[in-house]
Amino acid sequence: MRFGMHMTQKGGFVKNVQRAAALGCQTLQVFIGSPTSWNAPRLEPAEIDRRRRVLQECAIEPLVIHTAYLVNLATQKKEFHEKSCLLLQQTLRNAHLLGAPYVVLHVGSHVGSGFQEGMDLFISTLQEMVTNIPPGVELLLENTAGAGTSLGGSFITIGKILQSLGPGVPLGVCLDTAHAWAYGYDLAGPAGLQDTMAEIGRHFGREKIKVVHFNDSSTPRGSRRDRHAHLGEGLIGTAGLKGFLHYPWPEEMPVILETPEAGTDWDAINLSHLRSYAGEPSPS
Ligand SMILES: [Zn+2]
Numbered sequence: 001m002r003f004g005m006h007m008t009q010k011g012g013f014v015k016n017v018q019r020a021a022a023l024g025c026q027t028l029q030v031f032i033g034s035p036t037s038w039n040a041p042r043l044e045p046a047e048i049d050r051r052r053r054v055l056q057e058c059a060i061e062p063l064v065i066h067t068a069y070l071v072n073l074a075t076q077k078k079e080f081h082e083k084s085c086l087l088l089q090q091t092l093r094n095a096h097l098l099g100a101p102y103v104v105l106h107v108g109s110h111v112g113s114g115f116q117e118g119m120d121l122f123i124s125t126l127q128e129m130v131t132n133i134p135p136g137v138e139l140l141l142e143n144t145a146g147a148g149t150s151l152g153g154s155f156i157t158i159g160k161i162l163q164s165l166g167p168g169v170p171l172g173v174c175l176d177t178a179h180a181w182a183y184g185y186d187l188a189g190p191a192g193l194q195d196t197m198a199e200i201g202r203h204f205g206r207e208k209i210k211v212v213h214f215n216d217s218s219t220p221r222g223s224r225r226d227r228h229a230h231l232g233e234g235l236i237g238t239a240g241l242k243g244f245l246h247y248p249w250p251e252e253m254p255v256i257l258e259t260p261e262a263g264t265d266w267d268a269i270n271l272s273h274l275r276s277y278a279g280e281p282s283p284s
Pocket of ligand 1: 142176213258
């Protein structure tokens with residue numbers, strides 16, 4: 001596995017990559033632009049070169065791009081839907097320019113129109129978009145905690161979306177442990193993990209998982225509330241997280257922390273927990 005974390009925009013792209021490398025990360029997740037803005041930055045060729053160079057120098061690979069939180073492909077509100085499609089397209093394009101193979105997207109929210117309408121719109125929108133995904137980039141649907149009107153909490157839903165799009169499209173899954181837990185999947189012990197993985201196997205298959213978001217959860221299982229916790233300090237707990245990590249994941253699986261208080265000393269603490277869970281020594 002390749003370990004890394006999500007880094008916020010503060011200080012800019014190059015600083016984030018350098019900081020990730022200094023912390024011993026092998027992979028990194030970032031937003032391109034502000035997560036709460038509709039404007040995707042236009043990357044000039046010199047800037048693309050600069051970013052690609054620092055990624056190479058720092059051996060950060062793969063780079064994972066998280067889409068802005070605003071993007072919602074399941075909303076019936078026309079203006080939001082159009083803006084969402086445009087921003088997602090720009091994000092996919094920027095990922096291609098930076099050589100990032102994965103773009104993570106939360107399965108949207110129906111915001112009141114009803115589950116089936118939301119799903120139908122999400123699927124038909126994706127059907128139009130997948131033909132335009134630039135080469136070398138895969139769009140990953142992230143499972144959510146299932147709060148409110150959000151669609152993507154259950155593996156059944158994610159499976160339905162992937163089946164509707166059919167085989168051969170550049171679509172995969174980003175599995176968030178805290179979201180899975182909050183939705184109701186048990187990860188706290190070996191029996192729960194086995195059931196959860198069986199559920200994944202039934203609905204889309206674990207080979208579809210290309211990135212893991214590795215977080216503990218401070219909310220109870222099934223609460224549908226999304227609150228990430230420091231590793232080992234949440235309700236999934238050390239034993240559960242350790243067990244999850246020792247599942248036979250592909251060797252190159254990016255495992256990314258989105259733990260609280262990012263940008264502080266907590267980053268090094270959470271990364272060292274992650275390495276110790278996996279049985280790897282900390283870099284000196
Ligand atoms: Zn996540």
